[in-house]
Amino acid sequence: MTPGPVAVPRDVPGLVSVVLPVCDQEDHIRAIVDAYRDDLVRLGRPVEIVLVTNGCSDDSPAVCAKLAADHPDVRALDLDSAGWGAAVRAGLRAASGEVLCYTNSARTRPEMLTLMLVYAVAYPGVVLKANRKIRDNWRRRLGSLLYNLECRALFDLPVWDINGTPKVFPRRFDRLLDLRRDDDLIDLEFNWVCKREDYPVVEVPILATRRAGGRSTTGYWAAARMYLGALRLHRQARSG
DSSP: OOOOOOOOOTTOTTOEEEEEEESSOTTTHHHHHHHHHHHHGGGOSOEEEEEEEESOSSSHHHHHHHHHHHOTTEEEEEESSOOHHHHHHHHHHHOOOSEEEEOOTTTOOHHHHHHHHHHHHHOTTSEEEEEEOOOSSHHHHHHHHHHHHHHHHHHOOOOSOTTOSOEEEETTOGGGGOOOOOSTTHHHHHHHHHHHTTOOEEEEEEOOOOOSSSOOOOOHHHHHHHHHHHHHHHHHHHHO
């Protein structure tokens, strides 16, 4: 097996931080982290992986803690409550890299993560985000289309696939470290901040989106909350 990225001090130049929110993924998170560590060697830069378990009902926190104990380039945080946004924010606060990334580990293939980070290193003045071109079924395709149309109309966003990850940005784009959402709307907030602060965004198309394990938490009620949440966030943006 190819060795993973070497452990580095937190202040080493060129460090890349990858934040992985984890919720009820005890059966596959170790395989994902091992695959990432193997592939990220090709980046040619020191990398840290920050695992953030949140609201887990299984042994994911223990598995992630063991990964951190086994690998100096892996760190583990545990949050009591669930929340994609809360996990992203906590991971970004703990991360030390010059280049910062967060992604949905269950859907991000190792080679795509490495490719996105290679682009980020080569073009340090832009935000990079995935644009998923394939959905699991027509209901998800339709739901995603409606949500993206809503967000583009409300916030005049130039990008598609609001929730697409990986999302990668340089630390100097520090307004992206001040995100406030603890829920799934953090991805909309991310894109809105990029537009407001005039951070250039490049979308990278991704064709493969098969889950590594577990199941998606975005059901009908979650989707409805996102549609309504986008409206509320728009009102807050206008009043703020």
